[in-house]
Amino acid sequence: MTKRKISPAFKLWFQIGEDYVFGEGAYELLEQIRKKKSISAAAKASRMSYRYAWAHIKEIEKHLGESIVKTQKGGKQGGKTEITKEGLSLLTRYKRLKELMTKVCEEETSQK
Amino acid sequence: MTKRKISPAFKLWFQIGEDYVFGEGAYELLEQIRKKKSISAAAKASRMSYRYAWAHIKEIEKHLGESIVKTQKGGKQGGKTEITKEGLSLLTRYKRLKELMTKVCEEETSQK
Numbered sequence: 001m002t003k004r005k006i007s008p009a010f011k012l013w014f015q016i017g018e019d020y021v022f023g024e025g026a027y028e029l030l031e032q033i034r035k036k037k038s039i040s041a042a043a044k045a046s047r048m049s050y051r052y053a054w055a056h057i058k059e060i061e062k063h064l065g066e067s068i069v070k071t072q073k074g075g076k077q078g079g080k081t082e083i084t085k086e087g088l089s090l091l092t093r094y095k096r097l098k099e100l101m102t103k104v105c106e107e108e109t110s111q112k
Numbered sequence: 113m114t115k116r117k118i119s120p121a122f123k124l125w126f127q128i129g130e131d132y133v134f135g136e137g138a139y140e141l142l143e144q145i146r147k148k149k150s151i152s153a154a155a156k157a158s159r160m161s162y163r164y165a166w167a168h169i170k171e172i173e174k175h176l177g178e179s180i181v182k183t184q185k186g187g188k189q190g191g192k193t194e195i196t197k198e199g200l201s202l203l204t205r206y207k208r209l210k211e212l213m214t215k216v217c218e219e220e221t222s223q224k
Contacts, residue, residue: 004128008209011123016116097120097220104212
């Protein structure tokens with residue numbers, strides 16, 4: 001019988017105490033907000049409803065006690081949304097950790 | 113406001129293709145079988161029912177196409193269960209990867 005290829009996989013998230021705060025979905029959403037400067041465009045790209053995306057952001061901000069996005073109201077396009085310094089910090093940490101962990105998995109797999 | 117401490121956390125598992133095969137629960141169970149040489153004692157230590165533990169092992173073996181435990185029947189104690197070479201290989205891989213990932217998280221956190 002051919003040996004079946006067993007690969008490692010993982011899920012990464014941030015928590016405060018035991019509370020889940022920020023995971024893959026939030027990472028993708030925030031990365032899209034950073035690029036598109038719009039929550040509705042970011043939600044669409046992340047295949048979330050606007051309502052869900054907004055509620056998810058508010059939930060994260062409640063846990064953190066800080067804002068991760070800031071919206072400037074007005075203008076023809078209905079305002080512009082940018083991620084805050086704290087939002088960018090979370091985004092960067094998540095991305096870096098995910099890359100390091102992916103590398104650990106790939107190195108381990110290549111030794112098999 | 114005091115800055116809340118944000119810590120990374122992760123879940124690790126093995127998969128074949130897209131199929132989940134072996135995760136934290138299986139790791140704990142197999143580690144206990146290795147130590148106690150008994151599925152019922154291992155299930156108890158892992159806070160699983162014997163029935164659940166046994167079904168979990170069979171499910172993993174079905175995915176792998178190999179046995180991860182072997183049971184010798186008979187004797188006053190109702191036989192002895194040991195993990196196979198393949199079971200030990202999975203156990204060792206999981207443990208090593210988990211340690212490496214934990215280290216990545218700890219190093220990242222200590223820089224904050």
